[in-house]
Amino acid sequence: MIDPDWTLWRSFLAVLQTGSLSQAARRLALTQPTLGRHISLLEEALGAVLFTRSNDGLRPTGAALTLQPQAETMAAAADLLTRIASGEAEQAEGRVRLTTSEFMGVAVLPPILATFRTLYPKIDIDLVMSDRNLDLLRGDADLAVRNVAPAQDALLVRKIGEAPVRLFAHQSYAGRHDLPGSLPALQDHALIGREEYARRVPAFAGLSLRFGFASESDIALLAALRAGMGIGACQQGVADTDPSLIPVLPAVTIVQLPIWMAMHEDRRRLRRLRLLFDHLAESLKAYLAG
Template structure:
């Protein structure tokens, strides 16, 4: 009679299916390639089934393996959920809280917000994931997320904190060299800083009657932190958060209303994690700090 396979064998099996090779699975799991190979062989022996076709290019899962992979993937998600519930049950102000936010918020806003939070909760370690992609709170990639869109998963607790005003701005050094534009059409005579692959700025410009094209942007990047660095260096006119412009020495808001849609800010965590004292404490403190930043209730720097 075959024995019930250990969960470690299933983890290795799922990693091989997902990566298509023993080496890829080993890298994902942080174990050796021979160990992954033994896990796969043991699983097949325990089940009495052949799950992979072996070839020089790797392991190809057969139809049975693919059916099993669906079930194992669901089990992994449920175990991640169980881990979240366990974290939510913790009842102290120690431990770690993992926060994910956009590159701009992480690099230019969070450091100031974390100063009073660290003073208030010195035993809580903070991990920060600067990312413009949407880390999945449901798979425990973060405890708290600062989003520029409203998450829709029912398992999440979400709070809208306000909207960040976006404006055209430039460094005083650039304006001293080139002059200050006073109208939308004046912008066409200046060096603009904008996105490389995204056409979001051009699309909005056309909606308000400004004939901007890619050629108007003399410096392009898809990294918003890099675009901000180019603006700080005095290389041209770009677009940024009004509060950040106002609080950054040398940066000047331009006297042009481009009707840029503001960025909504949402603070999000998992419903179960909201019962953790440390996560609730950091969540509430972040909400307070972000609302101050967004609404300009006090000096930011």
């Protein structure tokens, strides 16, 4: 097997992502016959069929899907090389793709990112909110703010600290109900949250808790808390910015939620990524410090 040229891999990735020769050819500014020849050459070099024809275009084979993550990693590395060679690496402008959880993206990061945009107005931010950890090595995102430690190698990882999560109630709920003075008294209240999570909290062991509002979305849980639907858990730093939220059993910490940051080691050569990484790290430290 010969070593296929990068041009062939680039054509392969374009067809894989668009699902058709014509769309991939337009993306790469090539003719359709040229692109088809690239795929044939790559299949010949690898000794494998990569695509099959169907009514809705080209479908990747199992071999193609197996090669996809590595091809995307190659594309990200080639893109980075081009940007470094063009001098873009030291410019404080361009786009940064940041991924984080839904809760962090809505409740924590907006004021931090607003300050960054004031400092560096030529750096654009593409925020991807997902509780699924995107693959930084594959180039799905440039930076990540996560609540679990990244496990991949070749990542620059920093633990920022831990966010205490405690119980709160909106002042409207407190006006209608006497707030509990002990953990067992929580059993007399409608709670906001997820029962399967509550089972993992040592402080709740042995209690029979009733959840009047549950959701898979942490943002929906926060909205319910602010609407006065019951007692719920919230990061201390978020609650501190909302005077309408009243602490409930403030001596009880539900969990210490770690906050991690990560980016690909090679990406730190890009100044705009270093600037955002450092800004997020310092701002999140301040957030955790109250």
